[in-house]
Amino acid sequence: MKVFITHKIPEIAEKLIKKNGFDCVTYSKSAPLTTEKLGKLARNAGGIITLLNNRITREVIDKLPNLKVISNYAVGFNNIDIEYAAEKGIVVTNTPDVLTDATADIAMGLILACSRRFCEADKFMREGKFKGWKPDLFLGPGLKNKTLGIVGAGRIGMATAFRAKAFGMKIVYFGRKRKTEFERETGAKKVSLNKLMKTADVVSVHLPLTKETFHLLDKEKLELLKPQAIFVNTARGEVVDEKYLIKLLRQKKIFCAGFDVYENEPEVNKSLFKLKNVVLLPHIGSATIETRNEMAELAAKNVINVLKGKKPLTPVNN
Numbered sequence: 558m559k560v561f562i563t564h565k566i567p568e569i570a571e572k573l574i575k576k577n578g579f580d581c582v583t584y585s586k587s588a589p590l591t592t593e594k595l596g597k598l599a600r601n602a603g604g605i606i607t608l609l610n611n612r613i614t615r616e617v618i619d620k621l622p623n624l625k626v627i628s629n630y631a632v633g634f635n636n637i638d639i640e641y642a643a644e645k646g647i648v649v650t651n652t653p654d655v656l657t658d659a660t661a662d663i664a665m666g667l668i669l670a671c672s673r674r675f676c677e678a679d680k681f682m683r684e685g686k687f688k689g690w691k692p693d694l695f696l697g698p699g700l701k702n703k704t705l706g707i708v709g710a711g712r713i714g715m716a717t718a719f720r721a722k723a724f725g726m727k728i729v730y731f732g733r734k735r736k737t738e739f740e741r742e743t744g745a746k747k748v749s750l751n752k753l754m755k756t757a758d759v760v761s762v763h764l765p766l767t768k769e770t771f772h773l774l775d776k777e778k779l780e781l782l783k784p785q786a787i788f789v790n791t792a793r794g795e796v797v798d799e800k801y802l803i804k805l806l807r808q809k810k811i812f813c814a815g816f817d818v819y820e821n822e823p824e825v826n827k828s829l830f831k832l833k834n835v836v837l838l839p840h841i842g843s844a845t846i847e848t849r850n851e852m853a854e855l856a857a858k859n860v861i862n863v864l865k866g867k868k869p870l871t872p873v874n875n
């Protein structure tokens with residue numbers, strides 16, 4: 558039985574798969590893996606390990622008649638038609654937990670970078686503009702005693718809140734379920750999305766992308782942000798009406814926004830590059846050496862388990 562990995566990932570994945578008696582092929586060319594190519598190269602595969610930018614549509618699934626498991630090398634799985642996979646009896650898995658801390662670190666990092674204007678200040682230094690200490694050089698709103706609004710209090714949202722609490726922030730959150738233990742440990746309060754957008758000094762987005770969350774943070778919601786607000790997204794770009802957010806930033810209607818994800822990845826709206834009040838990262842939420850290794854190990858174990866007729870460790874569609 559063959560396993561196909563759509564991109565080079567830490568070698569532990571291939572090693573584990575081979576050690577368990579399966580063939581394993583990794584697509585290691587730099588040319589993008591088109592649907593056609595994926596269909597051809599993975600034709601006989603029983604399992605595939607995919608990246609979040611491989612769109613595993615109905616069309617792709619139909620090209621892979623032996624497929625038993627799609628193991629996504631990411632926690633988000635909006636790139637996969639999970640309903641169709643389930644219909645075909647194909648298990649879909651993701652990599653939760655192992656990337657929670659790394660991603661929460663990036664969210665907190667973006668919050669700090671926005672509040673203390675790291676990128677503007679770094680650029681200023683590189684341009685040789687630093688002529689000595691000044692009382693008003695790169696002032697920004699501090700975090701202590703401010704309110705952080707967590708939009709989507711799942712694992713990563715909660716981990717971000719714990720970090721923010723250590724910076725002296727108060728927490729409000731919006732989510733489907735009440736998290737009583739989280740409330741007890743952080744003093745967080747569950748509020749409506751409108752209230753969160755109106756009252757938070759910092760808003761951090763942690764929702765998965767689904768039909769329901771697409772543009773959940775639309776014009777109407779974004780307009781509720783305070784003039785000094787910081788807005789950070791480390792989840793999925795499509796959850797936010799990015800064009801409208803850019804408009805607010807251009808008109809300086811909010812203080813700053815930190816992006817790790819974009820609405821039309823890998824394309825980035827060029828007008829973002831012209832703005833000073835943004836911090837732009839290239840989707841590196843889970844990019845620590847340790848985390849990426851753990852993701853590879855988990856993705857491989859999910860494939861191995863399914864191909865051996867065992868339960869996957871982290872399934873999403875059954």
Ligand code: DGY
Nearest residue numbers: 631632633841842843
């Ligand atoms: C995920 O796992 O969904 C992240 O976006 C990757 O860093």
